[in-house]
Amino acid sequence: MHKSINFIVGLFVVFAFICLGMVALRASTVEPMFQNQGYRLYARFDDISGLNVHAPIRIAGVKIGVVESIELLPKSYQAKVTMVIDTRFKNLPIDTSVSVATEGLLGSKYLEVTPGFDDGFIKSGGEITQTVSSISLEKLIGKLATSFVMEK
Amino acid sequence: MLNKYRSSEVKKPGPITLENVTFSRSGRKILDNISISIPSGKIIAIMGPSGTGKSTLMKLMTGELKPDVGSVMFNGKNIPDLSSRSLYEYRKEIGVMLQSNALFNELSVFENVAFPLREHFELKEDFLQSLVKLKLEKVGLRNACDLIPSELSGGMARRVSLARAIVRDPSIMFYDEPFTGQDPITRWVLLELIRRLHTTLNMTSVLVSHQVEMMTQLADVVYILSEGKIISSGTPKAVFKDKNPLVRKFVDGYSDGSKDMIHHPGQSLVEDLFK
Amino acid sequence: MKKIEAIGAKALNAIAGVGKGAWLVLNGFILFFNNKRNWQTLIHQISFAGIMSLPLIAMSAVFIGMVFTIQSYWVLESFGAASEVGLVLGLSVFRELGPVITALLYTGRVGSSITAELGLMKTSEQFASMELMSVDPISRIVGPRLVAMVITLPLLTMFFNWVALLGSAFVAGKLIGLDSGTFWSNLKNGILFYSDVLPGLFKSVIFGLIIASVSLYHGYFGDATPSGVAKNSTRTVVQGSMLVLIFDYILVALMR
């Protein structure tokens, strides 16, 4: 009798972890621990509105890393974004650029990296100098509206 | 306990001595400056009207309650002062049959009786089976071993509780009204059982009972408790002949039908109804 | 003056209660390991608290997943973002709905009955008779129930999370007619396991501890009378639920 209840309880525990496994496999991204297997780069932006810590970094739409931290530089009032990138993509040319992009029309923000053609590579801890800031839909609409008003 | 099965020589437990014990509950004194001693190896009966504090007195001896004043000495130690570990050590020596049976409602009769053995000893299953079955046989319930407490009659539950209390073969036994709910024949069988256990295991037995006739046969010493005080003590023969009117009221009350109800202390009926 | 005194007395009582509860839980946890027979009791308690709760949790998860999906679909559709419905549901379930609703159901289903069970044992002097047999009820009764409750609540939350998603996927795919590939890939891309799913489960461990403390406290220390037992079960449900919600806020504020 003890044996059968032990078995059922064991089954219950396994079952619960299978549920967790399904969530991990099908409904979420198990972030690799980039802190160990990644290297850091940073970039300065004029405007990163909508970008969050942990946002993905992509090349050609494929995830290569995550945003580790975002801070405001006290003198230039620029946003400094620290990125952790998978060591497999160690050799990014010096003229690589990075831009804040949006998933779909209204989706969340991520960083799109466009590799350059230079022969030199950015060192670990270095900076991606070419950046394109957020294009905010609100500002765009604002500009359009004012231009309409001006024309009248 | 297992040693007891191997060696024939059994150690006698020390006496229990209560000195100047006072105990109150919700501001009312239930035991008032009581001093009694439970000599080792004897059968002691505590008798008295309902609600005078017999069960309370027993709970003081088992360490379940602590007196407000006074001491309860056993083997040179004051039981109320014991650390919980030494209290548990003391309780391994004793067996208690509570007035409420306090059976574990989720366990079968068998498992209830086996409980103290399973908790304290690693016995082989077949040895445990025979120990428990023997005790259940003694109280006439071997064939009821698969029932659960809610399926038992009042008297049956009492006997399971008795079997559980004696299953560890303790050296001091406390029985709180062991005969309630039993038919006359069973009562005498249980009386014999208690006597036999007492002599074979050389134990000290403390009983609370209302059965004057049975206690005359069984007890070595009788204490009569009334309104928180010991009003008479000695051998059953002496006590039951005591001229003290309170003792007479209690002892004879049973033989010629109740005339005077012994009331819970408080105001009189007239005061209560017409004020 | 009298009123202020009464408030003071209540506050002191509450503080004493927390102290006694902490003492009970600490002892229950330590003494659990004192007796190896407790492991078998633990298995039985997990079966009672966990397996017996599965139908309730499953039903609630399915329906909450379904309702929440329809509701968020109506809102998201008006922004043209209907395909994000899975993501919205997933985030809310993993972070909040899963741990909190499972905990609230658990308080009602398991917490109250543990209080009643212990209360009954106390009224019928079962604790006293255990102590008379040199068996510590804190080790044998409180300990296994405490450990079982802390273990089973996170397990049930894992189960809730997945079942709620299945309910949502069913409504999104079969009733609303969204593409199921988009549904799942939005979930997968938008939700991070270590920062969205695991913190929720961590919260449910804390909730398990809270519910266990409250229910064992009211069972072990509560009034040992039939009406007292009934009142204490109610207290467990009320106080357990309140504390779960309060600690949810505190944990969320701390973890961010």
Ligand SMILES: Nc1ncnc2c1ncn2[C@@H]1O[C@H](COP(=O)(O)OP(=O)(O)OP(=O)(O)O)[C@@H](O)[C@H]1O
């Ligand atoms: N838990 C309690 N709280 C308050 N008073 C109690 C409690 N238990 C017992 N009493 C009171 O203590 C007194 C003695 O009770 P006790 O159980 O010792 O009586 P008793 O002599 O064993 O009676 P009986 O022969 O009916 O068993 C009673 O008057 C009872 O009202």
Ligand SMILES: [Mg+2]
């Ligand atoms: Mg009594």
